[in-house]
Amino acid sequence: MNFEQCHAAFIQDHAQKRTGERKGRLERGHREAEKLFCLNVWWALHSNFVNLHPEYEVLDWKGHSFFCDFAWITSAVKLIIEIKGFGPHVRDMDRQKYCNELNRETFLTGMGFQVISFAFDDVAYRPELCTALLRLVLSRYQSAASPVSLNNVMEREIIRLAFTLGRPLRPVDIENHLGINHRTAVRTLQTLCASGIFEAEARKSGKYVVRYHIRQDAIQYL
Structure with a gap:
């Protein structure tokens, strides 16, 4: 399958397994930035979406639910991947939102996740850098299985x-x-x-x- 076919099957498979807000968030949240990441970065490395979860739900330290752009879950690692646009994550962020975001990432680290973030501009216009950096992160967990x-x-x-x-x-x-x-x-x-x-x-x-x-x-x- 080409990217469009594989990506459509990937989203449909996760949508069929979800109900309520989890399904709604997938439909609303997986938009341009997330699809560009799938195409320009993840597909360039793997040509599949095995073990990748879009709009992945986790709880924060207060027990509140929130959704990460992606999670890659294997027996060796729990990796959270966020795609951050300059507007919502920098320009439009107030002090409290900034504190909450940092606390959330620290909490996820404490819960056993590794959290990495990519700028939307890099995903869209400099994907080769994102691909190299992601390959670097993943190689720490895949070297034992690589020939x-x-x-x-x-x-x-x-x-x-x-x-x-x-x-x-x-x-x-x-x-x-x-x-x-x-x-x-x-x-x-x-x-x-x-x-x-x-x-x-x-x-x-x-x-x-x-x-x-x-x-x-x-x-x-x-």
Whole structure:
């Protein structure tokens, strides 16, 4: 099935399982922004909507019901995904609404959900960034089931380490983080340089490489 057919079946399937306000909210709430996310971001990654729930109902700390744009529920993760437009989420938000939104996200985290948000403008006009960021989040839960080699897992972890440290990497950083020997650390960094993900920096003499800088677009490799 193409996207339109799969998306229509996806919404119809959830609508048939719901009644009352849950069904009404799906009909009213799943609009342009949510469909664009489905097309530009989720479909681009998965080409299906397995385990994705639109207009997902949860309770807040007061026991009040509210609906999240999407939830991705598997045995390994409970992920809430929100698509936020500038108007309702920034321009038109007062102090109390702002506090409530932050408290809600903190409460959901405490209840075992991971909450991530995308700006509508990015979903509509820069979906490749959203796709890369979502792939990064999901890879933490899918790596065990993905047919990747040990070298690929190691390379991804080195890229994550570089973003986490926020500075150029040295081989000793890799050795301490992954528990590998110096030769393996250097060889893996050289492979990443050959792939264009890192750039090597040599001493002033130019004889020895001492640090490795990660390229700004390296997130696409995670």
